[in-house]
Amino acid sequence: MLNRDGARSGNMRRGLFCVARGRQGRAVAMGIIRFIKEESKVIRERDPAIHSGLEVFLYPSFKAMVYYRLAHRLYEKKHYFWARLISQRGAHKTGIEIHPGAKIGKGFFIDHGHGVIIGETTVIGDNVTLYQGVTLGGTGKEHGKRHPTLGNNVMVSAGAKVLGSFTIGENSKIGAGSVVLNEVPPNSTVVGVPGRVVKRGNASVPREDMCQVDLPNPVQEDIQKLQQANAVLTNRLLDLENEMRLLRRKRETEEQKEPNIKAESTK
Secondary structure (H helix, E strand, O other): OHHHHHHHHHHHHHHHHHHHHHHHHHHHHHHHHHHHHHHHHHHHHHOOOOOOHHHHHHOHHHHHHHHHHHHHHHHHOOOHHHHHHHHHHHHHHHOOEEOOOOEEOOOOEEEOOOOOEEOOOOEEOOOOEEEOOOEEEOOOOOOOOOOOEEOOOOEEOOOOEEEOOOEEOOOOEEOOOOEEOOOEOOOEEEEOOOOEEEEEOOOOOHHHHOOOOOOOOHHHHHHHHHHHHHHHHHHHHHHHHHHHHHHHHHHHHHHHHHHHHHHHHHO
């Protein structure tokens, strides 16, 4: 009787274990399917070059995020070596280096992506877009938070460098080739080296228009201001020259009159 009860309980435990494993497997499978759907939606929304759903699996951004999500989970469990191993394998495969300690929100997309570097303490909000050659890095050997924080709906254009521990406000754009070293308010556009805010209060969300070129040019604006100032100074100099010429002529006529006046007075 005891043997039968023991066998029944053992079978029950094995059955429960199989059910649990089956549920866990289904949950993992559903999570993978949900992840693929979300990535496909993001890529279709922001890249007009995609023509079919299967192309999602060929995108470096998709592959990099698969490696990152797995490495980040291991990093959070303090399996640092395995996390870095997977991360470096992803960097080798895709050309995109994302430290497993970085925190990345939903809707993240890297267009083309080669040469992108994301540091350990970087925090990235939802619906952020990066282009190739972007660096989200630190400025030295300091410990703790040393990489930037990007708010929601931020777009960082090709070749831009964001260096240091500060926040890029939500709905902001960083122009191509810019070097950002200071905090950026929300709804701003930053261009130049070093980067400076040239526009605030943008109405459109960067991920909706994905425009990298229709940005203000502060260098051109400064040159135009200098040209205008130079034109004003040139006009003033011309006016002064005319006044001096008139004064010289007046003086010459007065000097010519003086001998005649003296001659008349002597008569």
